[in-house]
Amino acid sequence: MKFFVIIFFILLASSVSAQFSLKGKLRTLSPVSVKVTDLAGNVIAECMVKNGEEFRTEPVHIRKDLYVFHFGEYTENIILTDNPVTLNGFFNDKEPGNSSMEFEGIDLHLQFLEINEKCWGQMFDKDVFKSYAEEDQTLDPVVRASLMYCRKIFLGHDYEPFKRVLDMISENERDAQVVQFVIDEVTKRKSAALGGEAYNFTFVDLEGKNVSLSDFRGKLVLIDFWASWCGPCRREMKSLLPIYQELKGDDLVFISISLDDNEKDWRKLVEEEKLPWVMLWNKEGFPKGKGQNAIQKAYGFYQIPFIILIDKDGKTIARGLRGDKVREAIEKARNSH
Structure with a gap:
């Protein structure tokens, strides 16, 4: 619903104590x-x-x-x-x-609406959004934090944008709940930031054995989060196959982690696709609504497919990879060692 807003600026004597009603x-x-x-x-x-x-x-x-x-x-x-x-x-x-x-x-909200409108053309414009939320020094802290709150689904999985926004809000302006949201996001996303220690998960493989990320220390680990009902996930998994065949080696491991709610759905798709790398199942499944399960919180993502690359020391070096970006990230990691 679009609000048709009329703002009347009313001058009040400074001695009058206003209250919301x-x-x-x-x-x-x-x-x-x-x-x-x-x-x-x-x-x-x-x-x-x-x-x-x-x-x-x-x-x-x-x-x-x-x-x-x-x-x-x-x-x-x-x-x-x-x-x-x-x-x-x-x-x-x-x-x-x-x-x-x-x-x-609601003049402050009008400012928010004006910025929000500028961020939309045919699609959400991240560069325009960034110019306000992350760079405009004059923006009210609550407006700045509200932009992050209302548009976080378009902002990807990164830690850095939220950290930059929080750094622009002074300590004495952080009482608002919407600013606390930004603080919480920074805390949650920090563990998933590039260069940070990757969360050491443990999930079951096709034989019912527990497999942990730490089992592959000393190797590059590409992790693909997916679900059988997710069409883009299945297409992305198939696009990984030629990359795997081209780059496979003792220093590289591919892991696909299913977020299917039912184990049988995971096993059925694995049998259909017959992909030659490690296949794991997270029995927690994919959360309904806007929440995150434990692994999504740990790695800082909401949507799937989601692909990240972990280096030989267990640190996240690339995230949000798709298509040829996967190959580029692996080759870059190999060349840096």
Whole structure:
């Protein structure tokens, strides 16, 4: 749903202590619950809105942060400050995309929306995004962190962008929950950063034996995370075969780790493909929704296929590899030793 936003700049005497509240009048098809929660799910404000009737929530002090607006079942992230917000217009709870609402008092969120719009053409433009989130010195810390929060799925698996953003937020501006998200991401992704010690997993092979990453210390290890239901994963696995045949040697190991929920699905595909390298199964499977399982957290990825290269000392030297980038990374690693 697109917000049609009107901002009114109101000069308030400095002696007045503002508080957040939500008020206004909405046209609705039926009564609808409107509430605001923080990113942890705690309710900040809530009221029932009836067609054409004025509504208002109790004033409450809040910190500048990214919050979640709930319109019935529909949700939308929004940056709020400790100031009143007025909401008017039409909300269609049957088809939220056909709603038209006007907000007053969300000027910081308007800045976020303006930047977000510039990042989209036909596709998400990472370079434009980087110029704001990672490089614009004037950007408000909450806006900066909110960009990372709302667009993390487009930012890949890297540690460095989150670390650069966190470094631009001073210690005394890190109380917001959305900034804490950035801090948490930096902590989680640090172990997966290039040059960092790779997580030492242990999974079962086709014979039911435990196999660990540490078993291959002293060799280059290419790790491919996949699942039988993932079409791009299967295509990527097949593209690895000629690379493996060309570069195979005693110093190189290929490992494919299945994130299938069911062992039989993993075994069936392994039998069909008959690929000549180590095949392992992570029984934890692929998480539903937006979460991560243990191995995804350890290696800092969400989507599959995901391919990384570990050097002979057990350190991550390349990640997010696809196609010819796999060959290039292996050859580069060999030439550096």
